[in-house]
Amino acid sequence: MSKVSSLRPVLLDPDVLSTPMEAQVLSACLWTTDSDVGLVPTWAARWAGPVSLLVTTFAVPSSAEHIALLAKLAHIQNEHPALKTRFMAHVLHLAPAAELQPNAFLNLARLLSPSPRAVLFPGNLSYAPPKTLYKTLLSQQPSSSSSALSPSGHARKRKPVVLTSKDHMSFPFAQLAPLVIARDDSTWCTERFFAGMSRAGDWEECLWQVWLANFGGVEVKQVQGWMSSRDSGETDVMENPTAVKLHRRLVSRFRSEACSLAMRWFAALRDPHSSVDTKKARWLKRVCRSWTSV
Numbered sequence: 001m002s003k004v005s006s007l008r009p010v011l012l013d014p015d016v017l018s019t020p021m022e023a024q025v026l027s028a029c030l031w032t033t034d035s036d037v038g039l040v041p042t043w044a045a046r047w048a049g050p051v052s053l054l055v056t057t058f059a060v061p062s063s064a065e066h067i068a069l070l071a072k073l074a075h076i077q078n079e080h081p082a083l084k085t086r087f088m089a090h091v092l093h094l095a096p097a098a099e100l101q102p103n104a105f106l107n108l109a110r111l112l113s114p115s116p117r118a119v120l121f122p123g124n125l126s127y128a129p130p131k132t133l134y135k136t137l138l139s140q141q142p143s144s145s146s147s148a149l150s151p152s153g154h155a156r157k158r159k160p161v162v163l164t165s166k167d168h169m170s171f172p173f174a175q176l177a178p179l180v181i182a183r184d185d186s187t188w189c190t191e192r193f194f195a196g197m198s199r200a201g202d203w204e205e206c207l208w209q210v211w212l213a214n215f216g217g218v219e220v221k222q223v224q225g226w227m228s229s230r231d232s233g234e235t236d237v238m239e240n241p242t243a244v245k246l247h248r249r250l251v252s253r254f255r256s257e258a259c260s261l262a263m264r265w266f267a268a269l270r271d272p273h274s275s276v277d278t279k280k281a282r283w284l285k286r287v288c289r290s291w292t293s294v
Contacts, residue, residue: 010060010061010093010094010095011061011092011093012090012091012092012093012108013061013090013091013092013093014088014090014112015088015089015090015112016070016073016089016090016091017073017074017077017087017088017089019077019084019085019086019087019088019089020084020085021050021085021086021088021114022050022085022086023114023115024049024050024086024114024115025115025116025117025138025141026049026050026115026117026118026119026134026137026138026141026180027049027050027051027052027113027114027115027117027118027119027183028047028049028050028051028052028118028119028121028134029052029054029106029109029110029113029118029119029120029121030043030051030052030053030054030106030109030121030125031053031054031055031056031102031105031106031108031109032053032054032055032056032124032125033055033056033057033100034055034056034057034059034065034069036124036125036126037055037069037072037073037076037089038072038076039124039125039126040053040076040083040087040125041076041079041080041083042125042128043125043126043128044080044082044083044086044087046128046129046130046131046133046227047128047129047133047134048131048134048135049086049115049134049138050086050087050088050113050114050115051083051086051087051088052088052090052109052110052112052113052114052118053087053088053089053090053109054090054092054105054106054108054109054112055069055073055089055090055091055092056092056094056100056105057069057091057092057093057094058093058094058095058096058098059093060093061093066091066093069091070091073089088112088113088114090108090109090112092105092108101191101202102122102199102202102203103189103190103191103202103203103205103206104189104191106120106122106189106206107188107189107191110181110183110188111183113183115183116182116183116184117141117158117180117181117182117183118180118181118182118183119137119163119178119179119180120178120179120180120181120189121178122176122178122199122200122202122203122206123176123199123228124199126228127176127226127227127228128226128227128228129178129223129225129226129227130223130224130225130226130227131225132225133163133223133225137161137180142158157182158182159214159217159218159219160179160180160181160182160185160187160210160214160218160219161179161180161181161218161219161220161221162177162178162179162180162207162210162211162218162219162220162221163177163178163179163180163221163223164177164220164221164222164223165177165222165223165224166222169220169222170216170220171207171208171211171216172204172207172208173207173220175200175204176199176200176203177207178223179206179207179210181210186213187209187210187213187214189203189205189206189209190205190206190209190254190258192205192250192254193250201247205251205254205255208255209258212258212259212262212284212287212288213262215280215283215284216283216287252291255291256291256292258291259284259287259288259291259292260288260292262284262288263284263285263288263292266280266281266284267281
């Protein structure tokens with residue numbers, strides 16, 4: 001787990017409901033605090049597939065609060081039959097002074113998801129997808145036919161897919177735009193500290209990271225019909241100029257370091273005779289120019 005998350009939790013308890021999951025291609029991956037688990041049924045009613053939900057809590061393991069949380073999760077599953085075979089809940093106990101780390105929590109939900117492809121939803125449970133999204137995404141997955149295989153007979157690597165709005169079809173994408181990615185993809189959301197980030201701010205750096213790792217070659221799909229009952233990104237705590245300045249500095253440092261690493265890695269591996277690699281090198285140089293000169 002240390003390879004995908006820098007968290008040092010008191011305890012991570014996966015699949016606390018011992019859900020007998022049906023094999024599916026796609027799973028939704030989300031996280032929420034223990035105070036918002038009551039929103040699960042409303043969100044899940046708009047997603048027809050498996051759900052991997054990470055629940056964060058400051059409750060001490062085996063305490064009355066912890067036992068009440070487990071009972072609430074079990075009650076939600078029992079009251080909604082459709083969730084008995086597609087709802088996985090993982091409880092992450094945090095230390096009392098721990099800060100919330102949205103990207104780290106999504107990494108864990110993805111790691112523990114039951115499907116080979118994960119749909120990362122960075123917003124909270126009040127920000128629900130259109131009811132047709134799961135079936136639409138499922139219909140767009142490659143079949144087991146030869147079209148899903150490379151000339152050598154191996155499975156083709158699927159590009160990550162960003163689910164965004166028509167006004168943000170390239171980076172920066174729409175705020176809190178979900179991401180479809182292979183569960184075992186080598187790119188995991190950065191868990192760098194960016195000084196009091198909201199879900200939306202933290203997530204933008206994850207999307208930038210995925211976009212960079214794929215040389216801009218992510219699939220982009222326009223999605224409409226989201227349901228939001230309140231602020232899905234939560235309030236950004238940066239209200240004073242000093243905090244804003246610190247945030248910008250930390251983001252610039254992260255992007256600069258990520259670009260430098262990507263450029264060194266690609267220079268070592270690229271084929272100088274490949275026109276595809278030449279285009280990638282040009283794209284990387286153009287995109288990283290403003291960050292590597294910081």
